[in-house]
Amino acid sequence: MAEILVTGGAGFIGSHLVDALLAAGHGVCVLDNLSMGKRSNLPLDNPRLRFIEGDVADAAQVEQAMAGCDAVAHLAAVASVQASVDDPAATHQSNFIGTLNVCEAMRRHGVRRVLYASSAAIYGNNGEGLAIDEDTPKAPLTPYAVDKLASEQYLDFYRRQHGLEPAVFRFFNIFGPRQDPSSPYSGVISIFTQRAQQGQPISVFGDGEQTRDFFYVGDLIELLLQGLFGEVVEQPVNVGWNQAVSLKQLLAEIGALCGGLPPVTHLPARAGDIRHSRADNVRLRAHYRLPQQTPLREGLRQLLGL
Ligand code: NAD
Ligand code: UD1
Structure with missing residues (x-):
């Protein structure tokens, strides 16, 4: 050991x-x-x-x-x-x-x-x-x-x-459990899921069409x-999984799991914010044994305690 x-x-x-x-x-x-x-x-x-x-x-x-x-x-x-x-x-x-x-x-x-x-x-x-x-x-x-x-x-x-x-x-x-949602600097899924559960307003920086993997x-x-x-x-x-999910799609998933969403407002995009981010994972697959993918919806369910 x-x-x-x-x-x-x-x-x-x-x-x-x-x-x-x-x-x-x-x-x-x-x-x-x-x-x-x-x-x-x-x-x-x-x-x-x-x-x-x-x-x-x-x-x-x-x-x-x-x-x-x-x-x-x-x-x-x-x-x-x-x-x-x-x-x-x-x-x-x-x-x-x-x-x-x-x-x-x-x-x-x-x-x-x-x-x-x-x-x-x-x-x-x-x-x-x-x-x-x-x-x-x-x-x-x-x-x-x-x-x-x-x-x-x-x-x-x-x-x-x-x-x-x-x-x-x-x-x-x-994303997943223990990602701390308490700061405005936190990961977007931790913030959106906590706010949806607590019924607090959600801020989207930019148009919400930006994508993440x-x-x-x-x-x-x-x-x-x-x-x-x-x-x-x-x-x-x-x-990454080579899958692009926009913030709008993410909010729709969270809304479906939580039975609706609190008010969503749009603020200006953050400086230096990346527009689209999706991984080519050919090298990952060549060198590592990939686990079976936990789908976004299942990961969100676990995070929301559903
Ligand atoms: P996190 O903030 O939960 O974890 C980072 C940890 O480092 C925290 O516990 C923090 O207290 C500690 N830390 C920060 N500065 C320190 C310092 N100077 N000395 C000692 N400890 C310090 O974030 P995370 O999402 O778990 O990120 C872990 C690593 O993965 C980071 O290097 C991050 O940049 C990288 N990363 C994260 C993501 C993501 O999506 N979460 C994506 C790409 C890279
Ligand atoms: C994240 C990670 C970073 C990592 C990078 C790799 C965190 C906090 N950041 O950065 O460590 O290196 O992925 O791809 O884990 N947004 C909103 N509203 C909010 C919060 C965020 O609209 O309340 C938007 C952001 O402007 C951005 C997107 O959501 O467009 C994702 O933001 P964020 O979760 O902070 O992640 P990245 O900046 O991609």
Whole structure:
């Protein structure tokens, strides 16, 4: 059994990964500053879980967390694209310096395997509404996307220079239980489902025709385990279903499940917001065993507790 460092492990995706690692018998160290994550997402009474409340931007704390670990899932970041537009300097500390600190600590401790949570945001609008493959020219439109792309490139430098084994996943839009809806920066499905259940008004930024490729978190975790323990895949891999869902379609699905929708208002589109985002997943299918897809409606049902 291995000891895995999960940065950002108290957050949405990270805490599901922690559960899966513990269930498989591994030991886990979580490093999280609780800026978005919560202690209540973690089984703190499990003796194989070590929790460090700390910051990936602090090299000494990363160094301490790395001690005794065999592999790393580096998920800590400010996940909101809009937050990076509003405060690039602060988000850069978490989203880029954090990655560099993880690479350096791995080099010093001789740890090789690192799973990295990159993002479809690095393609900007270059997909032009078509399925985006990994070789599509990169066009990061926001500080968030710039930091994700730079992190990928640093990981590649450490692969070539120091023998790190990065498994880079470019997530499209992940959704499911524990995605925190409490901030305006949160993922759109978490916000829309909570507001629909509470009967509070919903704001759509732009015309609602923008599309995303939504991927259920439970399906993602099966891939992340392969990234941590499977064959090395040197190239970055998109994680999406090659399915475009517009916000209007999403609202219709939520309305059907909730027996109607609260008032929906349209506000101006967000700066740097991507219009259409849909994954070409040929590479994913070539290198990973794909789980059976949890359809959007089923994922929404689970999220809504139906
Ligand atoms: P999340 O906000 O729930 O998780 C991120 C976690 O990192 C939180 O627990 C937060 O407290 C922690 N964190 C943030 N800054 C930190 C810092 N400086 N030091 C230590 N901990 C810090 O978001 P998530 O959706 O679970 O995202 C996980 C990762 O996946 C992020 O890297 C995100 O950019 C990436 N990602 C997410 C999506 C998505 O659709 N959710 C898509 C693409 C990429
Ligand atoms: C999301 C992730 C980001 C990831 C990217 C990959 C979050 C918070 N963001 O960004 O980490 O890298 O996918 O594809 O998990 N919207 C509304 N009303 C709202 C909230 C959002 O209309 O109340 C709109 C946004 O303007 C956007 C769409 O919904 O057009 C999706 O927004 P969001 O869930 O924040 O995701 P992305 O920006 O795609």
